[in-house]
Amino acid sequence: MAVRATRWKRLMSAAAVAATLALTAACGSGGSSGSDGAAAGGPVTLEFAQWWGAELPAGEFDKIISDFTAQNPNITVKLLSAPYASTKQQLVTSAASQTLPDVVGLDGAWVNDFAKQGAITDLSTLMTEANYDPSQLASQVQVADKTYMIPVVNFVYPLFVNKDLLAKAGVTSVPTTRTQFLDAAKKISAIGGDVKGWALPLDSAVPNGVQNDVMSWLWASGGSMLQDGKPNLSSAPVKSAVEFVKNLNDAGVIAPGSLTMKEQDKVEKFTNGQVGMMIDSLAHINLIKKNKPDLNFEVAALPAEDGYTGERGIPYASWGIGISDSTEHKAEAFKFVQYLLGKDVNAKLSTIANGFPGNKNAAPDLNAGDPRFKTAFDIYQQGYPANEFVGLPKSEDLMRRFNEQLQLVLTGGASVDDALATTQQSWSAVIG
Amino acid sequence: MTSANVDPAAAPLTAASAGGSASGRRHAGLTRRLVPYGYLSPTMLLLTVLMVVPIVMVIGYSFRDNVIVNKNPVFAGLVNYAKVLTDADFLAALQNTAVFISVSTAAHLVLGLTFAMMLNTKLLGGITKAVFRIVYILPWLFTIAVIAVIWRLLLDPAGVVNYVLQTLGLIQDGVSWLGEPGTALWAVTFANIWSGYPFFMISLLAALQGISADLYEAAAVDGTNWLQRFVHVTLPQLRPVIISMAVLDLIWTSQQFALIWMMTGGGPLNSTEMLSTYTYKQAFSEYEFATASAAAVIVLLLTAALAFFYVRQQREQ
Numbered sequence: 001m002a003v004r005a006t007r008w009k010r011l012m013s014a015a016a017v018a019a020t021l022a023l024t025a026a027c028g029s030g031g032s033s034g035s036d037g038a039a040a041g042g043p044v045t046l047e048f049a050q051w052w053g054a055e056l057p058a059g060e061f062d063k064i065i066s067d068f069t070a071q072n073p074n075i076t077v078k079l080l081s082a083p084y085a086s087t088k089q090q091l092v093t094s095a096a097s098q099t100l101p102d103v104v105g106l107d108g109a110w111v112n113d114f115a116k117q118g119a120i121t122d123l124s125t126l127m128t129e130a131n132y133d134p135s136q137l138a139s140q141v142q143v144a145d146k147t148y149m150i151p152v153v154n155f156v157y158p159l160f161v162n163k164d165l166l167a168k169a170g171v172t173s174v175p176t177t178r179t180q181f182l183d184a185a186k187k188i189s190a191i192g193g194d195v196k197g198w199a200l201p202l203d204s205a206v207p208n209g210v211q212n213d214v215m216s217w218l219w220a221s222g223g224s225m226l227q228d229g230k231p232n233l234s235s236a237p238v239k240s241a242v243e244f245v246k247n248l249n250d251a252g253v254i255a256p257g258s259l260t261m262k263e264q265d266k267v268e269k270f271t272n273g274q275v276g277m278m279i280d281s282l283a284h285i286n287l288i289k290k291n292k293p294d295l296n297f298e299v300a301a302l303p304a305e306d307g308y309t310g311e312r313g314i315p316y317a318s319w320g321i322g323i324s325d326s327t328e329h330k331a332e333a334f335k336f337v338q339y340l341l342g343k344d345v346n347a348k349l350s351t352i353a354n355g356f357p358g359n360k361n362a363a364p365d366l367n368a369g370d371p372r373f374k375t376a377f378d379i380y381q382q383g384y385p386a387n388e389f390v391g392l393p394k395s396e397d398l399m400r401r402f403n404e405q406l407q408l409v410l411t412g413g414a415s416v417d418d419a420l421a422t423t424q425q426s427w428s429a430v431i432g
Numbered sequence: 433m434t435s436a437n438v439d440p441a442a443a444p445l446t447a448a449s450a451g452g453s454a455s456g457r458r459h460a461g462l463t464r465r466l467v468p469y470g471y472l473s474p475t476m477l478l479l480t481v482l483m484v485v486p487i488v489m490v491i492g493y494s495f496r497d498n499v500i501v502n503k504n505p506v507f508a509g510l511v512n513y514a515k516v517l518t519d520a521d522f523l524a525a526l527q528n529t530a531v532f533i534s535v536s537t538a539a540h541l542v543l544g545l546t547f548a549m550m551l552n553t554k555l556l557g558g559i560t561k562a563v564f565r566i567v568y569i570l571p572w573l574f575t576i577a578v579i580a581v582i583w584r585l586l587l588d589p590a591g592v593v594n595y596v597l598q599t600l601g602l603i604q605d606g607v608s609w610l611g612e613p614g615t616a617l618w619a620v621t622f623a624n625i626w627s628g629y630p631f632f633m634i635s636l637l638a639a640l641q642g643i644s645a646d647l648y649e650a651a652a653v654d655g656t657n658w659l660q661r662f663v664h665v666t667l668p669q670l671r672p673v674i675i676s677m678a679v680l681d682l683i684w685t686s687q688q689f690a691l692i693w694m695m696t697g698g699g700p701l702n703s704t705e706m707l708s709t710y711t712y713k714q715a716f717s718e719y720e721f722a723t724a725s726a727a728a729v730i731v732l733l734l735t736a737a738l739a740f741f742y743v744r745q746q747r748e749q
Contacts, residue, residue: 003621096500113501195588203697205694256590257610258698259612259699260610260611265584396717404699
């Protein structure tokens with residue numbers, strides 16, 4: 001009886017293992033993308049995961065995609081649209097399991113990690129194979145001299161100013177230097193109530209406040225946090241930028257709750273008139289106007305260090321595009337990429353997104369949208385796009401490490417020098 | 433008396449026939465034994481694919497150098513465990529999680545029992561009880577995302593909580609409940625208590641309604657007061673439910689991720705970092721899937737210890 005029981009157990013174990021392996025193999029053999037039409041020349045369905053559709057006016061992105069299908073009847077594009085954070089999580093897990101959709105929307109901060117995992121393909125090769133002229137591209141994100149992401153639309157982060165609050169505080173002109181900014185922020189905060197001069201979102205879940213709201217002060221004065229691709233956080237310009245943020249905090253002009261404030265809280269406080277100035281994406285103009293149509297605000301270049309006369313770096317974020325390395329339809333996928341970066345389509349997409357085109361020859365309709373869009377375009381042209389986190393490995397982790405030290409500085413737990421030295425050390429372990 | 437003539441030639445046939453019958457019986461017996469396993473096989477297959485395989489894979493990852501990112505990971509022994517267990521952030525997360533789950537569970541129990549007794553009392557009318565029942569159960573109807581947004585708005589420095597406290601003269605200036613390292617953990621714990629007590633309340637209310645009135649009558653005949661009846665009748669009768677609920681709540685609360693992530697992201701200064709947020713950051717921010725797996729296995733072991741007590745308690749019942 002005991003022998004029979006043992007034999008039976010063995011039989012069941014073997015069956016379970018076989019079934020599991022069979023099912024796993026069946027799941028695994030589904031390919032990376034679930035695409036159809038493997039036969040050459042046959043109909044192909046491309047999956048395109050992105051967050052763009054969720055941020056554009058309803059139906060606009062679908063029209064652009066429909067036009068592509070009309071021009072290429074054999075290629076169908078299936079949009080997988082989700083908010084930015086969900087898209088990121090989905091792509092991180094898909095990249096890890098080598099099951100990325102055929103075409104993926106990318107943030108420059110993810111590119112290095114995805115490229116190193118072999119999840120996204122080398123676009124330089126595809127450009128050569130398709131005889132595509134890369135000189136028409138405004139920028140490319142490269143890892144080891146190979147292009148992995150092409151920015152389709154760029155969004156700059158200018159200074160947003162509530163003109164009514166500025167006037168109420170007795171400030172006659174938009175600040176252009178750090179000293180003027182501090183002064184204006186103090187005067188706005190002196191209005192009283194819940195009103196403060198500036199908002200600084202330092203939430204650790206999404207620590208991009210470090211990039212958009214802190215490092216932007218450095219880049220606006222022509223500074224850099226890197227030297228020869230390695231961290232250079234103990235340099236005088238970085239120290240000066242962090243000390244300026246600390247001065248703003250010490251002066252009590254930052255909206256309270258900044259250590260767990262999210263980007264959407266910042267925009268909300270600005271929209272509600274609780275914050276006089278913020279650094280934010282141009283893409284949020286529509287949102288602000290929708291939520292408070294009568295808000296009197298304008299956009300301006302970021303203030304620079306006193307006496308600085310050089311070109312000002314302006315932070316930006318991109319709707320980048322990449323192609324899965326494991327897709328069976330790289331040529332069709334690149335055809336779609338080419339379409340989105342085509343002169344006319346790219347101009348149209350940039351116009352409806354309130355962004356700037358990834359194709360240098362594309363001309364967005366600056367008069368079609370908000371006049372602030374034209375102002376921002378002028379700022380963009382007078383300066384240069386600056387975002388040193390693009391293309392860095394583990395860039396979100398780098399931001400988070402900087403964020404923790406900055407929080408220590410703002411709560412009196414560390415000096416600026418110590419915090420920068422600690423961050424320099426931890427960054428060096430990643431990109432040193 | 434009749435005599436049977438046995439044909440010697442027929443003997444082997446008879447034996448063969450008997451052998452065939454035995455084989456048929458064995459076959460029938462085997463089929464009968466297999467049938468239950470056939471019924472069980474879909475569940476076993478699902479459990480294997482959805483539970484056993486992922487758990488085994490994560491345990492396997494935790495013993496290798498950086499998996500997934502590294503295409504050819506090698507066996508790394510206990511390095512990942514040593515790294516996690518000596519990481520100050522992990523130890524802080526462990527401490528925060530211990531505070532978070534123990535305070536949450538204790539408060540869930542006290543609030544749940546209090547409200548359940550209130551809804552079970554004979555002092556209130558049926559309509560009043562129905563209204564309170566709806567009001568008390570409301571937090572349970574909201575999703576975690578909604579709860580996080582509600583409490584972020586309420587606890588904002590310019591939010592309702594500060595306004596009320598300032599109006600009552602309890603505080604002078606607005607407090608940044610989620611933005612101060614000293615208050616953030618208590619603020620998220622409070623939000624978790626608010627969202628979780630109705631489950632305790634409903635379960636305890638059902639248990640209270642199941643206590644025989646004879647016990648209370650007998651106690652009343654013995655001259656006991658309300659407190660004595662509560663201590664010597666109600667609590668002993670509720671004990672199995674209270675223990676089961678408490679252990680389950682400890683397990684569930686230890687896995688709370690969404691609320692923390694959406695309210696504070698583990699900050700400020702790691703003051704609300706939990707084992708769940710720590711593991712998530714390791715995997716999806718640092719791309720250290722091996723250390724994330726090691727942290728996950730440690731969480732699994734801690735949770736398994738709680739589950740062990742739960743199962744043992746259930747068996748005792």
